[in-house]
Amino acid sequence: MPVYRVLIPDAHLDDQEIEKSVSGDRLDYAVYRERDPSAVPDEEWRTCDAIQIWHKMKLTADVIAKLDRCKMIVRVGVGYDNVDTVACARKGIPVCNVPNYGTTEVADHALALLLYLVRGIGTYERQLRADPVKGFLAEGAPVVRRIRGATFGAIGLGRIGTAVARRAQGFDMKVIYYDPYVSEGHELGLGIERVKTAEELYARADIVSLHTPLSPETRNYIAARQLAQMKKGSILLNIARGGLVDIDAVYDALKSGHLDAVGLDVLPVEPPRPDHPLISAWRGNEPWIAGRVAFTPHAAFFSEAGYIDTRVFSTEIVLDFLFHNHLRNNVNPGWRTPILG
Structure with missing residues (x-):
């Protein structure tokens, strides 16, 4: 069974125990707690198979251009305005969110x-x-x-x-x-x-x-x-x-x-x-x-139960796509026909 590398560039916490409890040894995590994409080494962007991103960092077109292997991006939350979904479609990368938490x-x-x-x-x-x-x-x-x-x-x-x-x-x-x-x-x-x-x-x-x-x-x-x-x-x-x-x-x-x-x-x-x-x-x-x-400090979503839900659900979305080719909660449906130009 393959092991896929998942990048979390703007994690809320250093530990990924919740994600690992769902993924087991099928996903290998690279975890950063940054706001600026330039603080994450280029090699991480180029070699990751998937990204689970929170709301603290923006994934702009120049960052998405570095995603040589990335197969999907999941917003660990509902809103996805911090991800350039058009640039992702150009690269043939689906973007998903987690609408069923919080x-x-x-x-x-x-x-x-x-x-x-x-x-x-x-x-x-x-x-x-x-x-x-x-x-x-x-x-x-x-x-x-x-x-x-x-x-x-x-x-x-x-x-x-x-x-x-x-x-x-x-x-x-x-x-x-x-x-x-x-x-x-x-x-x-x-x-x-x-x-x-x-x-x-x-x-x-x-x-x-x-x-x-x-x-x-x-x-x-x-x-x-x-x-x-x-x-x-x-x-x-x-x-x-x-x-x-x-x-x-x-x-x-x-x-x-x-x-x-x-x-x-x-x-x-x-x-x-x-x-x-x-x-x-x-x-x-x-x-x-x-x-x-x-x-209040962008805290409306937060409770211990909601925090666990969004981390569990986002990990399940990654697993479903990478291992079963089942795409859930896609927010840029044009990704299947990459936009040229």
Whole structure:
């Protein structure tokens, strides 16, 4: 039985015990914890049979050009915007993802960010820590409100968008969604309302939550124009991809008071630049922004169970293709007919 060499260029952890428990001695791992592909020796790129990549590194066309033996690339996660899938198709390399992990964790996280803001958790915690006696007050948290009866607007209703919509219903919110790619009638099974345009959703929603992939079409999907179309006092949530949101525009909308609050698990640049105006104001707990922003470090996917799932499932995808020629969750179907030129 052949032994295939699998490169993990941006591993979260040094150990690969979970992957090895699935692959046994059929896969030989080369493991790095880098963000820059140039930090991985060229020989590793040229001799690997497969790649399991997380979200910390970008596989650009110049890196993919080095893949002399690579038979497949698996994104250890759902989003694959950090892999140039067109360049992979040109090389005849299939790219796959792991869509069946972390859905419940990410959906829970979206509601957790919302509840953190609308129940004033951060504000109450800060004022109690500063003075347990004088800070023992319910008043003063800037975004606290009743969400029962509020309109929750989901942009995208795939697996995660659907899971979030169900949770929003559980909090007695009215759910509307916009997704031109979901077939008609999906809303009937959930008892929610489909709207025809994103603009209608912005005009009606009290909370706007993003659940779309990042692509050239969706980059900066929420920018100054879209924020201006949202209801004054609305809340924006993004647990999808950082590049969907122009955080300069979010800063301006928060500063003007048009946007009440924002919960972000993902950012356009990760880790963020500490000197960015939004990050700086939040870190400094400036009075105008205090209690109105919730940040988490691209952690919505994370739980011990979810972490194990994505490592196990991604390894199984590699094994199925290399040993059984069975391709699962392919995201660049054109790879079978390599693009010339």
